[in-house]
Amino acid sequence: MGRSPCCEKAHTNKGAWTKEEDDRLIAYIRAHGEGCWRSLPKAAGLLRCGKSCRLRWINYLRPDLKRGNFSEEEDELIIKFHSLLGNKWSLIAGRLPGRTDNEIKNYWNTHIRRKLLSRGIDPTTHRPINEPAQETTTISFVAANTVKEEEEAEHKITAGISNKEEIIPDLNLELRISPPCQQPQTEPLKTGGRICTVCFTCRENQCSCVINRSSSSNGGYDLLRLKAGVSDYRSLEMK
DNA sequence: AATCATAACAACCGCAAGGAT
């Protein structure tokens, strides 16, 4: 039994949104709020699939979007966060109020990549392009998906088939920040779009710790402490 | 003015995670 399609493709519009569609979507969400994207199109009288509605709202119609050009400071923030988080656009977007993951991803690909290249920096590794490869230790915030994958990775290392950098390539650890806990962090920061809710400080699911917790209404943890008033991201010292 | 190349960005697609049953 196959997976059912996300929508009935024969009766859905595709491509650019019209003003009328935008208005309908805005009006519906204003009246009923976000959520249940699958049933929203029908309820709102839109011939679109739920996914499309969600994307349009999140990337374009949301009232809190900043729009407009990125400032020089935002550029540097994106570069900094990308060096820490890699292509985790949603995590980066979460730290740039008013910006969406799609917007940042596009901006990265069209502007920042070139900007870094012109500075002689590899946009993937954030290292000087001409710098010879160094022996570095890498870690990843993305855990292996399954025990089996972990075992396979372990097997590859043991058998000399691969090295850790190939298996866990997501994050270069040439930085000097670390979570305050003493024990190794084993829980993933995020699993498939869901933010892990284990506190880095006290390691409890529903902690009362306020050190790393964001004050924003959407929850989440301010690992880099930007929301908590440490606005000078330059203090996140990196090599 | 016409044509082509490139940039910018909106939108789509496939996939995976987690919840519900």
Added chain:
DNA sequence: GATCCTTGCGGTTGTTATGAT
């Protein structure tokens, strides 16, 4: 525990705008 459904993410594509020739 297995299966299905919904949502969200990241990569990619398509379309439009802009600049160069």
